Amino acid sequence: MDHLLEIRNLKITTLRGKDKVYLLDSVDLSIRKKCSFGVVGESGCGKSITASAILGLLPYPLRVAEGSIRFDSRDGEKELLKLSRKEMRQVRGEEISMIFQEPMTSLDPIFTVEMQMFEALSFHHPGMGKGEMREIALEMLHRVNIPRPEQTLASYAHQLSGGQLQRIMIAIALINNPRLLLADEPTTALDVTIQAQILHLMNDLKEQRDTSIIMITHDLGVIAETCEEVAVFYAGQIVEQAQVVELFTHTAHPYTKGLLRAVTSLGGAQRKLYTIPGIVPPGGQWSRGCRFAERCEQCMEKCREEMPALREIAPGHFCRCFLQDREVEA
């Protein structure tokens, strides 16, 4: 396998009343080894459920309706969607780990940090002794810059701050040296100065290890700071994908342009902020044409009728927009 992870034609549905509603529609993603890959989009665009689907952790009533997720594990290639429960458990936490948006609620409140770190080890190394586990746990806490590891091990979640908890979550996620880390908005709930600490830490750890990262966020700034490659999600689809520098310098899709203009106009010279008009259409209420058509300033007749395909407009740069097709053809 060339890639660490290959998602093909992934579709996720939910139930609204008795109707099946698509939340994610034919997503393809390929993650290279030792890469940090950003996924950016607004709430409800399908970025977080993609991560949950990779680990088989979609909450009820969400389901994978179609597609494949292939993963290059240590013992050969695996189709994650076809694994048995037991096989999936062996992948979780051992080869693919995840950290979450709310560190305050991601640790079980009634157990100590020590117990929860030991758990992560013992699920995958049943024979490991207490002494060895403790040594590894302390080492990991040290790596994530927890000031007093010994004391922290004996603490409960409510005794620690958000920043510390997110460090601990990272320590737990990396404790088995996974090949892939899914980071679902890991800094959204944190203050800026703490966000800076965590992003700094993640960049450091990435340098030291072979772990690939999928960074899911709504913040283009976080992408710019941490990622090499990025995919922009809108209404359950990828609308643009490229190397980070390429995306920021040769932005192609009107939605991505809008997002960038909205953030860069903040604090800029002009008084009036740039806004993308309208709101994100919720899942299942998509028109058959381009899903961004309603809000697009350059919307054409064709855009309302027909769905544009995701095409390569420059080497490694993909975009789902008819305007780009025209430029390529011309």
Add this chain to the structure above:
Amino acid sequence: MKRKDRPVAGRALPGNESILRQLWRDPMGRAGMIGVGLVILMALLAPWIARFDVAKMNSKAKLAAPGAEFWFGTDHFGRDVFSRIVYGARVSLEVGIVAVGIAAGFGYLLGMIAGFFEGRTETLIMMVMDVIFAFPSILLALFIVSALGTSILNTMIAIGIVNIPVFTRTVRASVKTVKSTDYIANARSIGLKKMKILFRHVTPNVLAPFTVQATLALSGAILTEASMSFLGLGIQPPNPSWGSMLSDARKYMERAPWLVLFPALFIILTILSFNILGDSLRDVLDPKLKL
């Protein structure tokens, strides 16, 4: 986009869409409404439905089996069981409604006061509630009835008193929740007077859990009345009560099992209907509490 007119988020709240219609849409809610509706109809139309005088004894037809004349058979005095069941529904509902009325009225008032004014008043009210709460409800009701004397009114009062604390607690808890919401702070920030905040903003938002509580308390009150009558300390003969009918029937169980079956069936179905209705009502009014 045919869904465009649907609400963006959350369920419709009362005030803009009929609660009854929402209940009807839910199969469970529909079952509860039908059940409760039938019991109410039976109680209201008792004089027309009942075929015999409930107290009229008939020495020729003691312990008659169910048949064309006596649909549900007769008891050991020869009284028509069907007629007694029909009038029993009336007694059950009367006791239930008045008792819950007493409990809800006092509970609402006390809960509002305790929740809104806090401090010593609250401590005192809640202490009294704790005292009432410290007795098992059936025992307390029996105790009160034995002090006041057995009669329908005293049964109602006893069951009412027993149920006050539940309402006080529910109302107080929701007043406190509502009070800490941003929209109450908002009402204060636009300069609304305290009393107006209480009536205009707090009351409507407390009503939902209150209504749910009332429905569930109604089934509880009917149950308590039946239990008390079963023990002989509730509704006194010759008034028909499902509880005392069941209790009397035990002596003739072997010969006349219908005497046990029909009252038991009606008690169970009535309480079941109210519980189902209460559950569905909670789902509609207060989706957060959904089981």
Add this chain to the structure above:
Amino acid sequence: MRDYIIRRLLTLIPILIGVSIAIFVVMQLIPGDVVSGILGIEETPELRAMWEAKLGLDKPLIQQYFSWIGRAVTGDFGESFRTGAPVFPEIMNRFAISAELAILACIIAWIIALPLGILSSLKRNSFIDRIVRVVALLGVSVPNFASATLLILFFSKAFHYYTPVKYVGLFENFGTNMEIMILPAFILGSVMAGSVMRMTRSSMLEVLRQDYIKAVRAKGSPERVTIFRHAFRNSSIPIVTLIGMQIGALMGGTVVIEQIFSIPGLGQFTLTGISQRDFPVVQGCVLFIAFLYVMVNLLVDILYTFIDPRISYS
């Protein structure tokens, strides 16, 4: 922790005083007169005065209250007007019987309710879930005296089986005692099981939505560990609260079942006291039951601290 227990015990005092005053006041309202009840047609003014003095009824109410409460705190609840026997030892005997019934009922309720509640939360909206919900609804809706009467009818019609009428103690004959107790315990247990099942289901559903459950699964946790070690323990606080209230209600609240099955428990004792206007018995029983109820609540609050480290009453 110790401070907390002391504080809670102190707050029990006003509640128990309130309870005792409430009992005393209600007792005064009871119509009918014990003395004429005892003497019947042989009543003469002299005899009456003698009995009133003997029972302490000639003193002012306040004094009657204080002499009663003063002795009650030392465990002396006076003597029964009817039998003349001291009330307190009899309460303890009866309590032992009621407690056995309550414990059996709890065990039956938990064996039914907890596994089914957990199962139904995990298989949400499945066929099993629907069945469990209907069963739970029936459990909370069928009055215990109705199910008791129906079951007795069923056993007699189908098997010609009747439960023993005369009560036999646990240590006299274990087999017969169990034969007497198991049906009433099952009936009490099934009513409790209904609400425990509902609570378990809703509480589990709430916890299963939490981030930390997803995080535990993301670590590769086996389902067994996720469900029992993490989800169930976290959802147990409301369940423990409910169970505590149920146990409190079982103390004396079993009166109907005790009556039907002729079990000489605390509830039956109270009921007989009420119908015979036996003041000391009723006062004693009701005060004792209220005391038990408050103690159970205290135990539940203390139990919280062992379940959840966030709750510390320091």
Add this chain to the structure above:
Amino acid sequence: MTERKSEFLLEVRKLQVYFPIRKGLMKRVVGHVHAVEDVSFSVRPREVFALVGESGCGKSTTGSAVLRLIEPTGGQVFFRGDELGRLSEEEMRLKRRDMQFIFQNPYASLNPRMNVWKLLSEPLRIHFQLSPGELRERVGEMLRLIGMTEDQLERYPHQFSGGQKQRISIARALITHPSFVVADEPVSALDVSIQAQILNLMMELQQEMELSMVFISHDLNVVRHISGSVGVMYLGSLMETGDTEEVYRHPVHPYTRALLSAVPSHDPLHRSRHIVLEGDVPNPADPPGGCPFHTRCSLCSGRCREERPELREIAPGHCAACHHVE
């Protein structure tokens, strides 16, 4: 009371808000959370003053205390020369016509059982005696200002999106034509693309209605865009105040510098060089002695641990509370 003439509409002097911590057998007060500690600032007519800081720094409490939605423990607030702390509850209630509050979370701050008409007409009914016609007119005018139509009057809050709800709650605050508003994180509960729409609306309305505003936010970009002057808060205290552009271009306080450098840049070619602060914010129930920031400050010296720095003017209109700033 003699009317004091002042160039400021609002003056806050040494505002303090402490929350008692109760513990033990008799619920004794064993300490206080120092939520707001000696905060002073002033707002000119038609000026937007921003309070910025991280969560728990006391910026929202300050906003609520200014309007006496939380009673301050100490200090004074002057509005048009009147000391608000001396007003009776009733006088304060009437004052609210002129000073309003916009809440952070439009999902929670609108009564779910009131429709738009009731929500918008309620403030008018409280403070004015208007005929039904006038009432309709004022509500209609406000609806147009926030870009909504009259056919939406009968709808309830849950039938609107987050952005629309925030428009309604802004309208509710501004319908009495106040001259002063506290806006507490008015856009942080909203999606990024909606935030800009609401900010534009607020800026338009601020200009049109000649509003003075205290704008509370944790988002440094938003604050830079909307405010004319700014106060940076940390652990209940103001660290630095001044003209917004001046503070952003030349931050002098070490905390302000760290805070500004922590904002991710939107240019992958120029990833920002963060000043990464060590550790966490201290517990406000047990604040460190001396300078509140000394536990995390790289410049910390002996004096910082001993003596609490006052907010001093270091350039015209630019103040900082730091011993190391000249």
